Amino acid sequence: MCELLGMSANVPTDICFSFSGLVQRGGRTGPHVDGWGITFYEGKGCRTFKDPVACAQSQIAKLVQEYPIKSCAVVSHIRQANRGSVALENTHPFTRELWGRYWTFAHNGQLTNYESLNCGRFEPVGQTDSERSFCWLLNQLEKQFPVFPATPEKLFRFLATLCNQLMALGVFNMLLSDGEYLITYCTTNLHSITRRAPFGQAKLIDDDVTIDFQQETTPDDVVTIIATQPLTNNECWLKMARGELNVFHLGEKMLTIETEKNQGA
Numbered sequence: 001m002c003e004l005l006g007m008s009a010n011v012p013t014d015i016c017f018s019f020s021g022l023v024q025r026g027g028r029t030g031p032h033v034d035g036w037g038i039t040f041y042e043g044k045g046c047r048t049f050k051d052p053v054a055c056a057q058s059q060i061a062k063l064v065q066e067y068p069i070k071s072c073a074v075v076s077h078i079r080q081a082n083r084g085s086v087a088l089e090n091t092h093p094f095t096r097e098l099w100g101r102y103w104t105f106a107h108n109g110q111l112t113n114y115e116s117l118n119c120g121r122f123e124p125v126g127q128t129d130s131e132r133s134f135c136w137l138l139n140q141l142e143k144q145f146p147v148f149p150a151t152p153e154k155l156f157r158f159l160a161t162l163c164n165q166l167m168a169l170g171v172f173n174m175l176l177s178d179g180e181y182l183i184t185y186c187t188t189n190l191h192s193i194t195r196r197a198p199f200g201q202a203k204l205i206d207d208d209v210t211i212d213f214q215q216e217t218t219p220d221d222v223v224t225i226i227a228t229q230p231l232t233n234n235e236c237w238l239k240m241a242r243g244e245l246n247v248f249h250l251g252e253k254m255l256t257i258e259t260e261k262n263q264g265a
Contacts, residue, residue, distance in 0.1 A: 002032060002080050002106075002107070002109075003022065003025055003030070003078050003108060003227070004075075004107075004108050004173060004175050004190070004226065004228045005019065005022045005074075005076040005225070005226065005227050005228075005231075006074060006177070006227075007071070007073065007074040007182070007224065007226070008181075008182040008224045008249065008251050009072050009073075009222065009223040009250070009251045010072070010221065010222045010223075010251040011218075011221055012070035012072055013071065013072070013223050014068035014070050014071075015069075015074050015076075015225075016064075016066075016068050017204070018225050018231055019064060019065060019076060020065050020207060020209060021204040021205065021206050021207060021231040022055075022076060022078060022206075022231065023055045023056055023061050023078075024056060024206035024207050025078060025206055026054050026055030026056045026058075027054030027055065027056035027057055028056040028206070029206045030206075031080055032054075032055075032078040032079055033053075033054035034052070034054075034086045035050070035051060035052040035086060035090070035091040035092075036054075036055035036058065036061060036076070036079060036091070037049065037050035037051070037077055037093050038050075038064060038075070038076035038077075038093070039076070039104045040071040040074055041071050041072065041073040041074070041104075044101070044102070046102050046179060047069070048093065048095060048104075049061075049063075049064055050091045052086055052090075052091050072179075073180070073181075073182050075105070075175045075176075075177050075182075077091075077093055077106035077108075077175075079091060079092060082110050083129040083130070084126050084131075085127065087126065089125045089126035090126040090127060090131070092105075092106040092130060093106040094106075094130070094131050094134050096134070096135070098141065098142060099147060099148040101148070101179070101180075102178065102179065103138065103178050104177050105130075105176050106130075106174070106175045107129075107130035107134070107172065107174055107175075108171070109170060109172050109188070110129065111129040111166065111169040111170040111171075111172065112169055113169055114132055114133060114169055115132070117132050117133060118139060119132060119136050119138075120135075120139035120142070120143070121139070122134075122136075122139050133166050133172070134176075136166075137159070137163075137166075137176075140162050141155065145158075152181070153255060156247050156255055156257065157257060159176075160245040160257045160259050161259075163185040164243065164259050167185075171187045171188055172185065173187050173188060173189060173190050175226065181248065181249055182226070182247070182248040182249075183245065183248075184240065184245065184246045185246075186240035186241065186243070186244050186245075187243070188242070189228050189229060189239075190227075190239070190240040191226070191229060191230050191237040191238060192226050192227075192237065192240065192246070192253075193232075193235055193237045194222065194223070194251065194253070195222070195223045195224075196222045196251075197217075197219040197221070198214070199212075199216075199221075200213065201213070202234060202235055203232055203234050204233075205232060206231070222250070223251050224252070226248075241260065242260050243258065243259040243260030244256065244257070244260070245257040245259065
């Protein structure tokens with residue numbers, strides 16, 4: 001399985017600390033050696049760094065660790081390949097345009113019978129189940145909403161039903177962002193932590209690194225980190241439930257849709 005990392009913040013924030021922990025799992029403390037990628041949003045634009053090699057040995061990953069790019073929305077992924085070859089075109093995250101917005105997607109899991117998913121105009125470039133499911137999601141969203149809806153909650157609730165359909169095909173843990181919203185969907189493992197004043201220290205699980213966020217933030221900062229597994233061992237991470245979709249905006253959780261409970265009602 002792969003691992004995911006996302007961030008939503010109310011002020012441009014660098015993700016160097018969390019990314020440094022994730023990097024170790026890409027070949028040093030974990031088996032995710034088949035590539036990595038990260039996308040940072042800046043206004044309507046985004047910049048992506050990818051490498052189809054283990055991030056623990058990647059010179060590009062080293063650059064990202066040492067280059068404190070500040071962003072309000074970040075999507076990152078380290079890969080353990082199960083669908084598609086180890087190649088740049090199969091390396092997450094994937095980005096496409098819809099409604100004049102760049103949407104970025106990363107997936108952890110494995111799907112079956114995904115080849116028949118109709119992607120419409122959003123043609124996959126690589127061979128992964130992840131990219132095809134992303135293209136299918138965008139195709140379904142565009143058919144349902146010709147323009148971005150005036151009430152975004154309608155989009156999020158429809159997206160939850162689509163994610164349920166993908167979960168029926170296997171394991172589907174997802175990060176999706178347009179730079180304004182960070183959307184998560186959990187099948188097996190996704191954890192979150194929201195940091196706000198009063199800030200304290202945090203220590204990485206996978207590296208001997210500790211940071212004092214009190215020295216790096218202002219009292220008004222709010223930053224939420226999403227990860228497949230907790231990255232620190234002295235903080236309280238919250239595990240998401242199966243079938244749970246969350247929407248984060250400027251660091252705050254603005255919506256939770258518990259689809260498994262809804263289906264059982």
